[in-house]
Amino acid sequence: MKLSAPLFRLKRQARLLSRENGIPLNKALDRIAAAEGFRCWSQLAARVGRDHRPAARIYTQLEPGDLLLLGARPGHGKTLLGLGLLLEAAKAGRSGTFFTLDYHEEDVARSLASLGAGATAADSFALDTSDDICAAHVIARLTGAPRGTLSMIDYLQLLDQRRAHPELGAQVRDLGRFAASSGQILVLISQIDRAFERRGGGLPGLADVRLPNPVDLTLFTKACFLHEGEARMDPVRVA
Template identity: 50%
Template sequence: MQLSAPIHVLKRKAKLAARGNDIALHQALDKVAIEEGFNSWSHLVSSSVHENPARQILSQLESGDLALIGARPGQGKTLLGLELVARASDVRRNGYFFTLDYHERDVAERFSSIGIDPSTFKGSVVIDTSDDVSADYVINRLGVEKEAALIVVDYLQLLDQKRTNPSLDVQIRSLQRYVLETGAMCLMISQIDRSFDLAEKSMPDISDIRLPNPVDLSAFRKLFFLHDGKIQFDRAA
């Protein structure tokens, strides 16, 4: 069934409706889904396989990959990161989501918005909202991990905010070494510079990644860019 708009746009519509009508987000999501011809939001999500970039990304990842997911605000990159860790078991891994941007309640709401019930994870997915998240923190947190891991860090630019942390370039290199040594997969969510909005391009690319300080982006084996419900795959030069 063809949707009237990409899923991330429908999510924003539901969020605005929830605020405007003082109803729970899940109720607003179900209402939008019914308007689209589905029984519920979870039915809409599960039926929209063709709009599922998480499956596309998982099919491209390999052990030892350090990858980047870049998009402008409102394009669904954090929701995509959450879905990736929720689907980590599809590639026989445990999922780890490290965020400096959201609290646990926010994360629970966002799982709900994509039709995922965190109570079903049974230890296979870990959400870490510590203010201390950095490359070293992630590596130490996973130091005792005996199963292969799929890691999502939300988001790249926030790792560069604490002066007590190593430079962003050093942190990226540390994560690169870690995934190569352990066979983990790590995806970094990244902001895209607002200049992209004025560019005559249909999709952002590596030149649009917002970098407050210099970073050697060749550390990323794979790059995924989102815009208007579409996904583009690239490799660092």
């Protein structure tokens, strides 16, 4: 069944419905799902997760040693895609870790459910929610992991939020060197600047990445951008 609008727009409609009618967001989501022909929102989300799997396509384009930037505006599915990549890696027999300064275990469980993943999907990768996450923490945790291990860091702009941590550019450089030397794959989720929405049209690019602190984006080997249900992988440099 084809939806009347992309998933992120349906979510936006639900939030508006919730505010206008003074009902809980979950009730508004279920009403939107019913209008699309589904029993409830979780059923709709699971169907979308099965039918639209950019993670499988993106995963085949990743190589050992890659440092991937994964960018989108809020609500466009960057974290879901990252989790999908971890699941694809698990299917291929690869281990992985989700390092997050933003999500909790409950958030991860809900996101996996929206992908249509089973109750045991979270066992496919390790979860690190430490407040100490930075490049040094990630490298220490992953040192010795097999070549081809895929890990996700959520997210780029939070890595230097603690004054004790090195500047963001230095951390990205260290992560790139570690990925190249270990043959592991690191995915860094990134915010996109609000100015992109004012420009309108197409998908964001490297010039749209929000950089409160300077970072040489050519340190990444590849970049993947999402917007309105579309996903595009771009090479940045040769690994």
